[in-house]
Amino acid sequence: MNPTRSRRHATALGVLLVALLALPQVTGIPGVTPALDRVERLVYDLRMQAHPPARGATDSEVPIVIVDIDEASLEREGQWPWPRRRIAELVERLDAAGAGVITLDILFAEAERNPVETVREHLPQDAALQARLDRLAPELDGDHRLARALQGREVVLGYVFHAQQRSRSGALPEPLPLEEPLAVEELALPPASGYSAPLPVLRETAATAGFFSLIPDADGTLRRAPLLARIDGELYGSLATETVRQFLFLEEARLTTETIDRREHLEALHLDDHLTVPVDGRGRMLVPYRGPPGSFPYVSAWQVLEDDPAERIPPGAIVLVGTTAPGLFDLRATPMDAVFPGVEIHANLIAAMLDEAFLTEPAWAPGANLSMLLVAGGLLALVLPRLAPLRQLAASLAAGGVLLAFTAWLWSAHGLVLDLASPLLAVVLIAVFNLGWGFLFEARTRHRLKAMFGQYVPPALVEQMSEHPEAFDFEGRSRELSILFSDIRGFTGLSESLEADQLKRLLNRYFTPMTRVIFEHRGTIDKYVGDMVMAFWGAPVDDREHATHAVEAALEMQAETARLREAFTAQGLPDIHVGIGINSGVVNVGDMGSEYRRAYTVLGDAVNLASRLEGSSKYYGVGIVVGERTRELTGECFVWRELDRVRVKGRDRPVRVFEPVCRSPEHTPELQAELDSLAQALDAFRSADLDAAEKAFRRLTGAYPGVGLYRLYLDRIEHLRREPPPPDWDGSWTRESK
Numbered sequence: 001m002n003p004t005r006s007r008r009h010a011t012a013l014g015v016l017l018v019a020l021l022a023l024p025q026v027t028g029i030p031g032v033t034p035a036l037d038r039v040e041r042l043v044y045d046l047r048m049q050a051h052p053p054a055r056g057a058t059d060s061e062v063p064i065v066i067v068d069i070d071e072a073s074l075e076r077e078g079q080w081p082w083p084r085r086r087i088a089e090l091v092e093r094l095d096a097a098g099a100g101v102i103t104l105d106i107l108f109a110e111a112e113r114n115p116v117e118t119v120r121e122h123l124p125q126d127a128a129l130q131a132r133l134d135r136l137a138p139e140l141d142g143d144h145r146l147a148r149a150l151q152g153r154e155v156v157l158g159y160v161f162h163a164q165q166r167s168r169s170g171a172l173p174e175p176l177p178l179e180e181p182l183a184v185e186e187l188a189l190p191p192a193s194g195y196s197a198p199l200p201v202l203r204e205t206a207a208t209a210g211f212f213s214l215i216p217d218a219d220g221t222l223r224r225a226p227l228l229a230r231i232d233g234e235l236y237g238s239l240a241t242e243t244v245r246q247f248l249f250l251e252e253a254r255l256t257t258e259t260i261d262r263r264e265h266l267e268a269l270h271l272d273d274h275l276t277v278p279v280d281g282r283g284r285m286l287v288p289y290r291g292p293p294g295s296f297p298y299v300s301a302w303q304v305l306e307d308d309p310a311e312r313i314p315p316g317a318i319v320l321v322g323t324t325a326p327g328l329f330d331l332r333a334t335p336m337d338a339v340f341p342g343v344e345i346h347a348n349l350i351a352a353m354l355d356e357a358f359l360t361e362p363a364w365a366p367g368a369n370l371s372m373l374l375v376a377g378g379l380l381a382l383v384l385p386r387l388a389p390l391r392q393l394a395a396s397l398a399a400g401g402v403l404l405a406f407t408a409w410l411w412s413a414h415g416l417v418l419d420l421a422s423p424l425l426a427v428v429l430i431a432v433f434n435l436g437w438g439f440l441f442e443a444r445t446r447h448r449l450k451a452m453f454g455q456y457v458p459p460a461l462v463e464q465m466s467e468h469p470e471a472f473d474f475e476g477r478s479r480e481l482s483i484l485f486s487d488i489r490g491f492t493g494l495s496e497s498l499e500a501d502q503l504k505r506l507l508n509r510y511f512t513p514m515t516r517v518i519f520e521h522r523g524t525i526d527k528y529v530g531d532m533v534m535a536f537w538g539a540p541v542d543d544r545e546h547a548t549h550a551v552e553a554a555l556e557m558q559a560e561t562a563r564l565r566e567a568f569t570a571q572g573l574p575d576i577h578v579g580i581g582i583n584s585g586v587v588n589v590g591d592m593g594s595e596y597r598r599a600y601t602v603l604g605d606a607v608n609l610a611s612r613l614e615g616s617s618k619y620y621g622v623g624i625v626v627g628e629r630t631r632e633l634t635g636e637c638f639v640w641r642e643l644d645r646v647r648v649k650g651r652d653r654p655v656r657v658f659e660p661v662c663r664s665p666e667h668t669p670e671l672q673a674e675l676d677s678l679a680q681a682l683d684a685f686r687s688a689d690l691d692a693a694e695k696a697f698r699r700l701t702g703a704y705p706g707v708g709l710y711r712l713y714l715d716r717i718e719h720l721r722r723e724p725p726p727p728d729w730d731g732s733w734t735r736e737s738k
Contacts, residue, residue, distance in 0.1 A: 006385075010384075010385035010433075011382055014385065014433060014434065015378065015381045015382075018426055021377060021425065021429065022370060022374055034218075036421065036425075038219060041217060041219060042421070043424070044223065044335065045221065045223075048335040048336065051411065052288070052291050053289075053290075062316070064296050064297075064317065064318045065099075065299060065313055065317045066296050066347055067090070067300075067319055067321045069325060069328070070324050071325050077301070077305070083142050084108075085142050085145045087146055091150065094304060096309075097310040099316075099317055100247055100315075100317055101246050102156070103239060103318065103321065104156065104157055105212055105239065105321060105342065106157075107158055107198070108146070108199055109170050109196040112141075116141075143199055143202065146202060150206045154207050155207055156207060156208055157208075157209040158198075158210065158211070159198055159209055160212065161192035161195050161231065165194045166194045168194050168196075170198050171203040171204070172209075173203060173208050173236070173242075175235055182235075182257075184235055187230060189266065189281075189283050195231065210236075210239035210241055211226075211236060211237075214226075214332060221335060222340075223286060225349055226283050227240065227279055228269065239346050240350045243320075243346075243350050244354060248271070248272065250272050253269060253270060255270070256276075258363070266281055266282070278360040285349065285352075286417065287345060287349060287352075289335065292336045292337050293336070293337055293341060295348075299312045320343050324341045330343065359411070360415055361416075361417045362416060365416075369419040369422060372403065372422075372423040373419075376402075377427065377430050379399070380396060380430040381430055385434060392435055396427055400427045403423050404424075407420045477590060478586055478588050478589075479539060479586065479587070480587075481606075482536060482546040482549075482584040482630055482633070483535075483550075483587070484535045484536065485532065485582075486532065486578055486580045486614065487533075487580075487614055488531040489576075489579055491531040497574060514560065517560055520553075520556075521550070521553035522537060522541070523535045524539065526601050535550075536587075539589045546633075547584045547629075547633035548633070548634045551582060551624075551637070551660050580623060580624045582626045582630050583609045583627035583630060584606065585605065585606025585627075586604065586606065587605075588602065589602045606629075609627060610627070612648045619712075620657075620659070622659045622708075625659060626640075627658075628657070628658070631656075639660070639666070639675070640659065640661065641658060641709075642656065642658050643657045644656070644732075644733055645731055647734040654732035661675075681697050684696055685697075685717070687731070688720075688731075693713070693717055698714065
């Protein structure tokens with residue numbers, strides 16, 4: 001698979017992955033949606049811990065103090081419940097200290113036994129004595145004592161609504177007064193079935209009461225608290241709601257609702273014209289925790305009862321009386337801590353309403369959550385397949401950072417809560433998918449590169465290719481290469497003179513050093529056919545000096561053949577001689593073949609010419625024949641002997657061919673003198689001055705009898721004397737054979 005196709009596949013699969021991640025937000029999927037919700041709740045808790053909501057711009061700076069019935073208070077005052085008279089003293093002392101509102105996060109649902117009745121059971125039935133006890137009973141009645149303490153003071157009592165139990169005890173306060181009539185039964189607000197309320201005698205004397213029922217989320221963590229509840233067609237306010245109403249002297253409230261599926265869903269609770277509290281459809285408010293337990297000032301209850309509370313209670317403060325003692329079961333799991341006092345939860349709610357510092361999940365949040373997921377995931381799905389791994393990681397981190405910064409800004413600046421887990425999960429999964437896809441594609445490409453080129457390309461080049469597989473593919477393309485053909489001369493006779501096994505061993509001994517030489521000079525083996533070796537330079541790895549490397553390899557191959565020839569002769573094997581042809585030109589290179597067999601090879605006219613040049617080596621009596629373009633590309637690296645200007649079969653334009661005599665550093669004056677004489681002889685021959693040409697070639701033949709090329713030209717001169725060339729002859733020679 002080429003990189004372009006791989007990127008397309010990765011993009012398509014990435015988009016599909018984003019769609020699958022978005023599906024649970026559009027429609028619930030059993031097992032998936034709950035799992036994502038759990039992850040989202042976890043991320044919400046981490047955000048709350050890392051960045052508690054800031055206090056609002058309209059910070060009321062109203063002091064909120066918690067009077068704590070803690071372990072130390074229980075040790076001093078005795079086990080819970082305390083006598084009602086002691087609670088009455090606590091209320092009176094707080095009022096005397098200047099508390100603005102006293103909220104009792106305590107349920108007084110059962111009457112306290114009068115000590116007079118206990119004494120009466122152990123005294124004789126004397127009328128006078130019983131009369132005295134009757135007169136004393138009201139004075140010692142704890143409930144009436146507490147009722148007298150509540151009378152005329154700003155005290156808010158607490159009670160509990162039951163979702164399942166139908167039992168009802170005590171007296172509920174007056175329903176929440178609404179400015180506008182509202183069909184409470186039409187609200188999509190779960191109705192309560194029962195309640196445990198304060199004793200009537202206490203409810204009648206207290207300023208008001210509010211429910212303190214707190215229902216955690218499915219994982220047991222309390223993130224939302226109800227501000228409103230309904231029962232018997234009436235609405236009632238929570239402990240926090242009633243405390244704020246009592247503190248601000250608010251008489252009526254107003255609701256904002258939205259009709260969805262023929263039901264009225266709550267959106268906001270308006271406690272006056274300036275205080276709007278956002279709630280969800282179930283009348284709940286996200287608790288904007290200020291911090292861990294202890295974020296509000298605590299005063300131990302025993303200190304209020306035994307010392308002067310004015311030193312610890314600021315004038316006009318809202319005082320919540322509750323408990324942190326573990327045995328009294330008012331400790332909850334919250335995002336801030338697994339053990340969080342329930343009374344401090346109410347303190348956080350009251351502070352949020354007074355400061356107007358809310359956390360809100362707006363009605364458009366689901367659409368925004370889906371949009372963030374689609375935009376973040378979709379962009380990465382489109383972009384990441386086109387990037388390198390490090391850039392993929394950087395882009396993914398940047399996308400995650402933008403999501404974190406955006407949601408954090410909404411959270412801190414506007415109190416808006418949007419999902420973060422799902423978009424981040426999309427970013428992470430898309431990033432992991434693309435990194436994994438890239439790794440697999442790269443590994444597959446490396447494997448294909450090694451499988452394709454391992455036997456044909458030098459190991460160093462294969463390693464270089466595997467380090468950057470994206471730079472290589474198997475598609476056919478045109479580029480200039482140098483092609484080499486090598487053949488053993490007289491191979492037919494050689495094969496006839498040897499047994500098959502001997503021939504195989506001889507060829508193996510021959511091909512091994514030839515292949516090594518080609519590899520050492522960065523060549524690529526194209527194929528072995530019988531005794532023929534075909535190789536090329538410049539692909540699959542670019543090589544600007546492909547022509548030079550090809551000629552270097554050819555010279556070394558001839559030297560290696562000479563060493564093999566000596567070894568073969570010593571072993572009684574036939575002599576071997578090799579002809580090599582090299583040509584450079586634009587060819588098509590790539591993975592070619594059928595669905596049954598394919599190979600990385602080269603095709604083109606330059607390849608055909610290289611093959612014909614190899615066949616010409618025996619004709620010219622030389623070991624290497626090189627084409628004109630190869631000669632141009634090598635520059636001054638070699639010393640050349642021009643062989644001919646020839647028209648080969650299949651080509652109209654004459655081709656100049658050369659023999660590399662040696663490398664430039666090996667050049668000698670004697671060799672240069674020979675080449676100068678050859679140049680003069682060729683000039684005379686090509687100008688049809690046959691007499692001068694014959695004299696020149698005879699001198700060369702005499703001086704260099706081992707060079708068969710000069711005798712070849714003497715034969716041509718003799719032929720031209722018999723058949724003179726035409727007047728427009730350009731000095732080229734036409735060869736009919738390949």
